[in-house]
Amino acid sequence: MKKHRSVKKKGALTGYSCHGRIWIENKGETFLGVGRVVLLQRIQEEGSIAAAARSMEMSYKHAWDLVDSMNRQASSPLVESSKGGKGGGGARITKAGEQAITDFMELQRRFKLFLERETAELKW
Amino acid sequence: MKKHRSVKKKGALTGYSCHGRIWIENKGETFLGVGRVVLLQRIQEEGSIAAAARSMEMSYKHAWDLVDSMNRQASSPLVESSKGGKGGGGARITKAGEQAITDFMELQRRFKLFLERETAELKW
Numbered sequence: 001m002k003k004h005r006s007v008k009k010k011g012a013l014t015g016y017s018c019h020g021r022i023w024i025e026n027k028g029e030t031f032l033g034v035g036r037v038v039l040l041q042r043i044q045e046e047g048s049i050a051a052a053a054r055s056m057e058m059s060y061k062h063a064w065d066l067v068d069s070m071n072r073q074a075s076s077p078l079v080e081s082s083k084g085g086k087g088g089g090g091a092r093i094t095k096a097g098e099q100a101i102t103d104f105m106e107l108q109r110r111f112k113l114f115l116e117r118e119t120a121e122l123k124w
Numbered sequence: 125m126k127k128h129r130s131v132k133k134k135g136a137l138t139g140y141s142c143h144g145r146i147w148i149e150n151k152g153e154t155f156l157g158v159g160r161v162v163l164l165q166r167i168q169e170e171g172s173i174a175a176a177a178r179s180m181e182m183s184y185k186h187a188w189d190l191v192d193s194m195n196r197q198a199s200s201p202l203v204e205s206s207k208g209g210k211g212g213g214g215a216r217i218t219k220a221g222e223q224a225i226t227d228f229m230e231l232q233r234r235f236k237l238f239l240e241r242e243t244a245e246l247k248w
Contacts, residue, residue: 015150015151016148016149016150016155017148017149017150018146018147018148018231019146019147019148019149020144020145020146020147020235021144021145022142022143022144022239022242023142023143023144024140024141024142024143024246025140025141025143026139026140026141027139031140099247103246103247107142107242110238110242111144111238114234114235114238115146118146118231118234122148122227123223123227
């Protein structure tokens with residue numbers, strides 16, 4: 001449908017919208033992303049890596065690897081295991097972990113605003 | 125602008141950086157993204173969908189499907205085939221296609237600035 005008349009239609013009015021994904025890397029390796037931050041939040045809620053993994057339908061090994069990756073990269077660990085063991089003892093989020101969750105959520109909020117502004121400006 | 129002096133280390137100084145990816149959807153379907161825009165640019169350079177696909181190591185069918193998806197969704201086609209045929213005749217980018225490339229690249233540029241600003245503010 002061509003509509004010469006009006007010049008440019010706005011994306012917000014035409015069904016087009018901007019979407020995206022952001023993450024934080026440290027020397028080329030992913031440090032934090034949406035999935036990792038949800039995992040941190042689930043550990044906070046569930047009190048263990050195993051339960052957090054289950055709630056996300058993620059293998060314990062994968063969850064453990066993600067936690068290990070975050071802990072290795074952070075200047076102080078984000079997750080502290082109270083007991084080790086294969087079945088996974090209890091785990092808690094440290095102050096640094098809480099801060100990481102908060103900071104990433106604020107970054108996500110600013111990114112959402114960026115996407116909303118860009119959607120409003122779309123010319124198609 | 126608050127400047128505490130010491131307190132928080134900047135991401136830019138510590139190796140952390142923000143990364144991301146953006147794309148444009150139309151009613152839940154991808155309309156434009158980095159890969160699609162590179163495809164448009166290659167069609168512009170190569171003069172055919174087949175040659176553009178080859179230059180990206182993409183199957184002709186996949187490239188054709190992407191072009192079809194963009195053309196169906198745009199208010200006027202982004203790519204015009206001068207001849208059809210299975211082997212793929214010539215193809216050119218329309219004015220609307222040129223505009224889509226330009227607009228997406230400007231969006232990418234603003235997104236890059238957003239990521240740079242956020243990287244500079246990282247607290248880890």
